Amino acid sequence: MQFWDNIINTALLGTDKKQVNAGELCPDLSSIFGDVSSNETLDKEEKFLHIAAIAFNYRQSGITPVLRKEITIKVAQPEELPYCNKQTLQILKEILDEESIPLLKFWLQQCVVNQQLVILDLIPTLLDIGRHHKTLRPFITACCGKRGEWLSEFNPDWNFSVRATAEELWQTGTPDERKKVLQLLRETDPTKAREWLTQSWSTENANSKAELLKQLKINISAEDINWLESLLNEKSQKVKDEILHLLKLIPTSGIILQYWNLLQQSIELKKEKKLLGLSSKTVLQIKLPNVIDESIFKTGIEKLSSQKNISEEEYIIYQLISLTPPNLWQEHFNDTAENVYILFSNNKDLERYLPALGLATGRFKNNEWAILFIKEESKYYQDLLPLLTKDIRIKYLLNKIEAFADSVIQFLSNENEEWSPELTSVIFKHTAKNPYQYNRNFYNEHIHLIPATIIKELEKYAPPEEYNAKMWSNMCEYIIKLIQLKQQILSAFNQ
Known part of the structure; x- marks a missing residue:
């Protein structure tokens, strides 16, 4: 409505600079304009306000919509799954009132597992939540069924509920x-994922290339080497860095072999006599050759050490070891992982390189070497945890949590299964003492990991300080409420 824009412009400029005239209004308002403008009892500001008020009401009274015959509304497809029962839906409403996204995700997961749907009234609410929480979208899509897919066609913000094929989403x-x-395709068909990226590579910009390359870390293998090495002439440094990072994850890539070749030139085994010269022991020494191929420094190896107690040579060696598969040391010495580990640990000069070996163990996912490192009392190797069996991992974490509590809790926060009762107990002993760091948000975000058995023990974790004890008492009430909701979800879906 152009006439309304004219009124807005007049209001912005002021009546001293501009007046609304009859030609700027719609024909229906011309007679009213004449009555107002001819009223001598009103000043120019009052006349403008009268006209604006009348125009506003006219504008609000409704207009005839544009008729577009080509628009048709399809009928939603019939649902194939049953709706949830009243109890599960009531719990869902309580979770929505609580605004607990972790509990909502837990509810949605149970709904998907039990192959049920939410009632129609709640579909818009869930779709709107999906706008802001991407991790919930797959579950919301499944729980809203055919009606959710149909409804999303009327709101672009909900179109994540339209079940497009993977190839359609990749293209558009x-x-x-x-x-x-x-990412998903890389998990199921790594070769096809690489082929798709290869086909679209020339059309991607630098930022897109860098982000998409990060997904190739999943199931990275020797099959990716040729294509990745062919991209090393890319102009963007950001893209080059991602390519180099990926190549450093493949044990047989040219970069890794280049590092190992330099290390082999640096390795020397010597026989040293023990006390009185009656026996000798084998000692490993690592010293870089006088001349180093400068090309390694173009692959991300840094020349200068940032620590005063570590020389440039030691720093370069440390980096090379951290990027070299541990099994190559076994092959070089034709010995077991344990004996090679002992070569390093029994030498004061080489003991400093053990953390680098630990990094390499995690990088190349070597289970045999991981077992050796978890025996170290003074260090905590978080990258090695996924390589341990569940029982060994729990035992290791229980042993380390007192000295490395925050790091252990950070790792456990990303678990998919409930924490063991033993781990939960130790975690709560620490979190109860730090109520500002581990506040309500912490327990809300991790409620899916907290076992219900902890309810019986909450009181015994109360801090000795009166103020903190009061805070913990209030926190316990909140935790119990969350756990009870979680139990109700399981109970309702299992009926």
Whole structure:
């Protein structure tokens, strides 16, 4: 409505600079304009306000919509799954009132597992939540069924509920959708994922290339080497860095072999006599050759040490060891992992390189070497935890949590299964003492990991300080409420 824009412009400029005239209004308002403008009892500001008020009401009274015959509304497809029962839906409403996204995710997961749907009234609410929480979208899509898919066609913000094929999303999706598609495909068919990226490579910009390359870390293998090495002439440094990072994860890549070749030139085994010269022991020495191929420094190896107590040579060696598969040391010495580990640990000069070996063990996922490192009392190797069996990992974490509590809790926060009762007990002993760091948000975000058995023990974790004890008492009430909701979810879906 152009006439309304004219009124807005007049209001912005002021009646001293501009007046609304009859030609700027719609024909229906011309007679009213004449009555107002001819009223001598009103000043120019009052006349403008009268006209604006009348125009506003006219504008609000409704207009005839544009008729577009080509628009048709399809009928939603019939649902194939049953709706949830009243109890599960009531719990869902309580979770929505509580605004607990972790509990909502837990509820949605149970709904998907039990192959049920939410009632129609709640579909818009869930779709709107999905706008802001991407991790919930797959579950919301499944729980809203055919009606959710149909309804999303009327709101672009809900179109994540439209079940497009992976290839369609790869071709036409948003950057986040394309990354997710490549990530999922990389998990199931790494070769096909690489082929898709190869085909679209020339059309991607530098930022897109760098982000998409990160997804290739999943199931990275020797099959990726040729294509990745062919990209090393890319102009963007950001893209080059991602390519180099990926190549450093493949034990047989040219970069890794170049590092190992330099280390082999630096290794020397010597026989040293023990006390009185009656026996000798084998000692490992590592010293870089006088001349080093400068090309290694173009691959990310840094020349200068940032620590005063570590020389440039030691720093370079440390980096090379951290990027070299541990099994190559076994092959070089034709010995067991344990004996090679002893070569390093029994030598004061080489003991400093053990953390580098630990980093390499995690990088190349070597289970045999991981077992050796978890025996170290003074260090905590978080990158090695996924390589341990569940029982060994729990035992290791219980042993380390007192000295490295925050790091252990950070790792456990990303678990998919409930914490063991033993771990939960130790975690709560620490978190109860630090109520500002581990506040309500912490327990809310991790409620899916907290076992219900902890309810009986909450009181005994109360801090000795009166103020902190009061805070913990209030926190316990909140934790119990969350756990009870979680139990109700399981109970309702299992009926």
